Amino acid sequence: MDVQIRNRPSFAHLMVRMNPGDRMVAEAGAMASMDPSVSMHARWNGGFFGAIARRVVGGESLFVNDFIATAPGHIVLTQPVPGDIACVDLQGQSLFLQPGAFLACEPTVRLSVSWAGFASWIGAEGLFRLKVQGVGRVWFGAYGAIFSREVDGHYVVDSGHLVAYDPTLSLHVGASGGIFSTLMGGEGLVSRMRGRGRIYLQSRSLTGLAAWTNSHLYA
Amino acid sequence: MELMPSSGGYEGGIFSGDLPGGRATARLDLRTDGVRIAIAGSAAQERLIRWEDVSVDVGGASGRMVFLRSRLSDEVVFCEAPGFLDDLQRLGHPSLMESFREMTDLRARRRRSTILALGSLFLGCVILLPALYYGLLGAAKLAVKSLPVSVDRSIGQMASQSIPIGQGLPKDHPAQKFVVQVVERLKPYAALQGLDFQVRVVDDPQPNAFALPGGQMVVYTGLLQLARSADQVAGVLAHEMAHATLRHGLMRIGQSMGVIAAVQLLMGDAAGLVALGAQLAQQSVLTSYSRVAEREADLEGARMLHEAGIDPEAMAEFFLLIHQERGDMPKIPTWISTHPGDEDRAESIRRFKASLPPKTYKPMDVDYESIRKKVIGDSSPDSEENSEETKE
Numbered sequence: 001m002d003v004q005i006r007n008r009p010s011f012a013h014l015m016v017r018m019n020p021g022d023r024m025v026a027e028a029g030a031m032a033s034m035d036p037s038v039s040m041h042a043r044w045n046g047g048f049f050g051a052i053a054r055r056v057v058g059g060e061s062l063f064v065n066d067f068i069a070t071a072p073g074h075i076v077l078t079q080p081v082p083g084d085i086a087c088v089d090l091q092g093q094s095l096f097l098q099p100g101a102f103l104a105c106e107p108t109v110r111l112s113v114s115w116a117g118f119a120s121w122i123g124a125e126g127l128f129r130l131k132v133q134g135v136g137r138v139w140f141g142a143y144g145a146i147f148s149r150e151v152d153g154h155y156v157v158d159s160g161h162l163v164a165y166d167p168t169l170s171l172h173v174g175a176s177g178g179i180f181s182t183l184m185g186g187e188g189l190v191s192r193m194r195g196r197g198r199i200y201l202q203s204r205s206l207t208g209l210a211a212w213t214n215s216h217l218y219a
Numbered sequence: 220m221e222l223m224p225s226s227g228g229y230e231g232g233i234f235s236g237d238l239p240g241g242r243a244t245a246r247l248d249l250r251t252d253g254v255r256i257a258i259a260g261s262a263a264q265e266r267l268i269r270w271e272d273v274s275v276d277v278g279g280a281s282g283r284m285v286f287l288r289s290r291l292s293d294e295v296v297f298c299e300a301p302g303f304l305d306d307l308q309r310l311g312h313p314s315l316m317e318s319f320r321e322m323t324d325l326r327a328r329r330r331r332s333t334i335l336a337l338g339s340l341f342l343g344c345v346i347l348l349p350a351l352y353y354g355l356l357g358a359a360k361l362a363v364k365s366l367p368v369s370v371d372r373s374i375g376q377m378a379s380q381s382i383p384i385g386q387g388l389p390k391d392h393p394a395q396k397f398v399v400q401v402v403e404r405l406k407p408y409a410a411l412q413g414l415d416f417q418v419r420v421v422d423d424p425q426p427n428a429f430a431l432p433g434g435q436m437v438v439y440t441g442l443l444q445l446a447r448s449a450d451q452v453a454g455v456l457a458h459e460m461a462h463a464t465l466r467h468g469l470m471r472i473g474q475s476m477g478v479i480a481a482v483q484l485l486m487g488d489a490a491g492l493v494a495l496g497a498q499l500a501q502q503s504v505l506t507s508y509s510r511v512a513e514r515e516a517d518l519e520g521a522r523m524l525h526e527a528g529i530d531p532e533a534m535a536e537f538f539l540l541i542h543q544e545r546g547d548m549p550k551i552p553t554w555i556s557t558h559p560g561d562e563d564r565a566e567s568i569r570r571f572k573a574s575l576p577p578k579t580y581k582p583m584d585v586d587y588e589s590i591r592k593k594v595i596g597d598s599s600p601d602s603e604e605n606s607e608e609t610k611e
Contacts, residue, residue, distance in 0.1 A: 091260060092230055092244045094299075096280055114281065129280075150241065167280045168232075168297050195278060196234050196295060 001106075003137070009084035009145045014077040014104060018069035025111075026077050026104040028061035035073030041066045045111065066107070077104050079141035086146045086200060087139050088164070094133030097140050097164045106136035116171070131167075140164055144204030155193045160205030166197030228255075231298030238262055247298055249306050254287055254296055268294060275307065275318035363469045368413040368433075371469060375433030378468075384437055385421040393590050394420045398438055401453045401583065402460070408526035410519060411464040418456065420594075426544065430459035432468035443594045445544060446537060449583035454534025457520035457527075465519055467512045514564065521568050522575075530580040531572045535565040 001022040004015045016024055018038060028042065042063045044051040051062050067075055079085065085103060088095055102111070109132050116129040132138045142163045149155065151169060165171070172192045193199055228248035233256055234241060243262060248255040253269035272290045277283065279297070285304050287296040307315060388395045398418045406416055414434035423439040430436045436459045438452070446452045462468070521531035542561035 093232055165280065167299060168234075168284055168286075170278050170280055170282070 005085045005087065011082055012085040014085060014139060016075045016077065018073055020069055020071055022069045023107045024067040024104060025107055026065050026067060027102055028063040028065055030077040030079065030103055031065065032076040032078045034075035037071035037073035038067050038069050038075055079103055081143040083141060083143040083202065084146040085139055085141045087137055089137050090134055092135055094131055094167050095164055096167060097130040097132060098162055101140040101142065101163050102130055103139045103141045105132060105138040108136040109134045109138050142202035143206050144202045146200055146202055148198055148200045150198055151193050152196050157191045157193060157201060159189050159191060160207045161201050162191055162199065163202050164200040165193065168197040169193045169195040169199065229298050229300040229303050231296060233258065234295040236293050247296060249310060256296060268296065270312040271314050275315055277322060360470055363466055368411065371466060372415055372433035375431040375435045378431050379435050385423055387419040387421050394443055394594050397585055397590050398456065401456050405457055405460055405523050405527050408523045409460060409464045414463055416460060428455050428459055430462045432463065434463045440594050443591060445540065447540065448533060449585045449587040450529050450533030451537040453529050453583055454524060454537050457523045458516050460523065461516040461519035465515055517564055517568055518571050521571050525575050525578065528581045531568055535568040538565040
């Protein structure tokens with residue numbers, strides 16, 4: 001199976017060339033086009049209760065689609081927001097994805113929802129987060145460009161810009177500065193990442209877009 | 220792949236500056252002398268970090284990731300597999316035990332600070348939220364006071380168009396002429412100038428009257444039938460005019476909006492709530508005012524009556540009359556909608572009157588009985604029956 005990320009970074013999509021027997025798991029609604037030689041099966045995203053949990057609290061879809069190639073063919077997978085797509089090749093380790101970031105993975109990768117804590121929720125990073133683990137590639141999308149950064153010690157991320165992070169990092173939500181700076185500086189709450197590991201960030205935030213749009217609705 | 224203990228150890232990983240990318244997944248084996256790290260992949264190799272050189276801590280995104288940090292190099296071994304920490308503790312190496320003691324202390328401190336944080340959050344909610352609420356009400360009051368009177372007028376106009384008020388009596392009807400005469404007499408003494416006082420008599424058997432922001436007022440024929448003197452009607456109108464001059468309608472809207480603004484502030488974004496606020500504004504002009512507002516309007520109304528040379532006692536009398544009337548007809552909504560304390564209100568008007576300098580009052584110069592008869596005569600048979608009952 002050959003997977004390419006095309007039209008990066010603004011309107012990235014996945015071009016997946018499949019050989020007979022290849023399988024791919026993708027977020028419901030991600031398929032934009034495909035060859036008829038590829039069959040698609042919707043299934044509960046990690047079992048019935050797991051799927052409900054992921055939908056209600058993880059912001060993920062109730063279903064995922066299994067794509068199975070019976071003959072050579074291709075599928076095109078996209079995400080709803082304009083932005084880049086990144087790939088991580090898991091070698092047994094795990095990765096946390098922020099709600100809505102997951103796009104696709106190889107069938108050997110396992111998806112699960114884990115509790116992120118109230119601090120994460122208050123920081124607008126969601127009450128739960130998606131954990132991907134196993135061996136295989138996982139693709140996730142973002143609004144805007146994706147860039148990664150190696151954290152060693154302490155790093156500050158504005159809420160809404162975090163896309164994915166290593167499980168070796170701990171996430172604390174806190175004020176961006178003093179009381180005045182937090183209220184007036186426009187940064188509000190920020191996530192403080194502590195420890196060692198890699199984080200993936202998006203260059204735009206959807207809450208930022210929503211706030212910008214709202215401010216123009218009644219103008 | 221679940222990180223499970225097996226005969227070979229645990230799945231985990233290692234950070235080290237000399238590895239490609241600075242990290243690798245690894246299989247971890249807990250031995251009596253130290254942790255053996257079997258690094259997989261392209262940089263396959265084995266390493267050993269001795270227990271003497273290791274410090275242990277727990278953290279990471281889940282709070283359950285165990286880190287073994289070398290004291291001699293930048294190597295950090297991590298593992299989240301269940302049982303890994305228990306096995307470490309079971310080894311019982313003296314240098315590890317020190318780390319575990321520190322961790323236990325840290326955990327106890329964290330628990331204490333969590334309890335403290337939750338406690339103060341709870342206290343904060345209990346103390347701060349009411350403070351915020353009343354602060355906003357105060358702010359709304361100040362904001363309303365700074366608004367131009369034209370805002371009152373336009374809100375009143377908007378409200379009067381959206382409220383089904385009912386059929387008004389003709390302009391030349393004696394009752395209509397009478398209420399206009401009352402308002403004309405009181406108007407010069409209004410605390411807020413620039414309002415456009417207008418009053419209409421509407422044919423409705425309920426003994427009721429109300430004012431919209433900006434000075435539009437409505438008196439139901441039911442109230443005129445109930446009143447025993449022209450001065451009592453003047454008392455009612457003075458009270459209603461006071462609602463307008465004290466801008467109680469706007470205060471209510473301001474307060475509702477203030478709460479919405481607070482919610483908006485807390486939730487971050489609430490465009491839908493703004494629309495709700497607009498709807499609330501329309502409704503609030505119809506619903507009754509708070510008891511505090513009613514008492515304010517009583518005393519301001521009494522002041523206006525006094526200045527205009529009408530005895531405020533008539534207003535107190537009307538309260539008592541309503542009180543008596545309500546005893547007979549408990550289900551009919553009346554002018555005083557804030558139920559308990561009609562007598563108290565009459566009493567406080569009397570006290571207020573006593574505090575004013577004595578004055579010779581000049582009653583309204585109208586033949587109220589004939590106006591009242593005219594109103595009863597014009598009303599539907601149904602309301603006539605009501606008035607008959609009232610007379611008994």
